Amino acid sequence: MAEYVEVEAGIALSGLRVVLTPGVPGPWSEAAKGILRMKGIPYVKVRQQTGIDGEALAKWTAQTSAPVWVYNDERPRSLWNDQLYLAERLAPEPTLIPAPIAERSLMFGLSNELCGEYGLGWYRRLMMFHVTLSNPNAREEAVKAVTLLGKKYGYTPEQVERAPVRLAEILKLLYEQLARQRASGSRYLVGQQLSALDVYWAAFAALIEPLPDESCRMSAGLRRMYRCDDGRVQAAIKPDLLAHRDFIYKQYLELPLDL
Numbered sequence: 001m002a003e004y005v006e007v008e009a010g011i012a013l014s015g016l017r018v019v020l021t022p023g024v025p026g027p028w029s030e031a032a033k034g035i036l037r038m039k040g041i042p043y044v045k046v047r048q049q050t051g052i053d054g055e056a057l058a059k060w061t062a063q064t065s066a067p068v069w070v071y072n073d074e075r076p077r078s079l080w081n082d083q084l085y086l087a088e089r090l091a092p093e094p095t096l097i098p099a100p101i102a103e104r105s106l107m108f109g110l111s112n113e114l115c116g117e118y119g120l121g122w123y124r125r126l127m128m129f130h131v132t133l134s135n136p137n138a139r140e141e142a143v144k145a146v147t148l149l150g151k152k153y154g155y156t157p158e159q160v161e162r163a164p165v166r167l168a169e170i171l172k173l174l175y176e177q178l179a180r181q182r183a184s185g186s187r188y189l190v191g192q193q194l195s196a197l198d199v200y201w202a203a204f205a206a207l208i209e210p211l212p213d214e215s216c217r218m219s220a221g222l223r224r225m226y227r228c229d230d231g232r233v234q235a236a237i238k239p240d241l242l243a244h245r246d247f248i249y250k251q252y253l254e255l256p257l258d259l
Contacts (some may be wrong), residue, residue, distance in 0.1 A: 002045060002258045007056045010046035010070075016090070019046045019061065019068040023259050025216050025226075027121050029067040031203035032083055034253045035196060039091035043069075080115040081108070084196050096196040107190045107197045110177060113170045114197075114204045120170045123163040124207040125153060128225055130160040164230040171208075171236035174201065178244055187247065194252060201241075202248040208237050215249070216257045 002022065010017045018036070020029050036043055048057065048066040061068045061076040068078040069086060077083050088097055098104045114120045132138045132146040133155070149155075177189055189197045210216060210226045218226070228234070249255050 004045045004047040006047055007060065010044060011056075011060050013044055014072055016041060016043040017046050017070045018043045019048050019057065019066045019070075021048045021066045024222070025206055025210070025218065025257055025259060026066065027200075027204040027206055028080060028115065030206070030257065031080065031115070031196075031200050032067045032069070034199040034203060035084060035087050035096060037254060038094065038096060038194070038199065038252060039087050041087060041091050080111070080200075094194070096194065096199070098191045098195055100191070103191045103195075106177075107195050110174065110189065111197050111200050113173065114200045118166070120167055121204050121207060122153065123159070123166050124228065126150075126155050126159050127163050127228070129153075129155045130157070131225065164232045167208075167228070167230075168232045168236040171233070171238075171241065175236070175238045175241055178240055182240075189244070194248075198244075198248045199253070202245045202253060205237075205242065205245040208233060209242055211249070211255075211257070215255050217259070 004020070004022055005013070007019075010019070016036075018032065020033075048064075054064045058064050061070065061078065063076075063078055065078065067083070068076050069083050070076050071086060071090070077086055084096065088095065098107055112119060116122070129146050129150045132142055133150065134157075174189070181187075181189060186192050188194055189201060206216070206226055208228045210218060210223055213223075
């Protein structure tokens with residue numbers, strides 16, 4: 001069972017503090033935990049509870065989402081690439097950023113398609129918002145909360161209409177990259193060794209097909225929300241992509257997930 005400290009306690013500590021949402025396998029958070037695990041970097045988990053400690057968290061980190069990293073007195077880091085660079089600085093080995101510039105640029109470009117604005121995670125989040133906001137029977141408090149999040153992340157029905165096509169494009173791109181790598185004899189998405197891209201894909205695949213319950217305990221409602229049933233997306237999530245996710249988790253990451 002994961003151990004957390006509250007925001008005020010986290011502020012008083014030194015070293016690396018990572019703000020996470022307990023009980024939720026958010027892909028940005030799970031990827032961050034995976035990178036820290038691979039690097040062997042110790043950190044303290046700080047509990048995010050929006051509405052309870054949102055004011056304290058905003059004052060400390062200038063935002064209220066998770067994950068966010070705070071190392072000693074340095075600036076908070078809430079962006080996935082900033083977090084990766086900090087991890088590389090704190091523990092240069094094993095590196096998760098390829099040294100050759102062509103591989104490095106490819107890794108960051110494909111990672112951005114998963115983690116960045118209007119990437120796979122971004123669009124899946126908008127699709128999840130739409131489930132609540134388009135449901136006339138949704139609870140009022142749920143609609144209010146999701147409406148606020150929708151404003152933060154640019155929700156519109158038009159964006160949700162584009163989402164399945166965009167997701168299918170990203171999955172096709174990733175599958176083609178994996179196929180090229182396998183043809184060259186590599187088990188990894190870029191180069192000949194594990195990179196951050198492999199970790200990002202393993203975590204973000206949950207937004208299409210969540211890990212089984214024995215690997216990731218989720219409520220039935222959350223599991224339904226995470227799984228993407230759109231036919232275009234399901235057609236694009238090839239078995240080899242999910243097999244690669246499973247390989248990365250079994251060889252390198254934490255199973256079952258400790259939320």
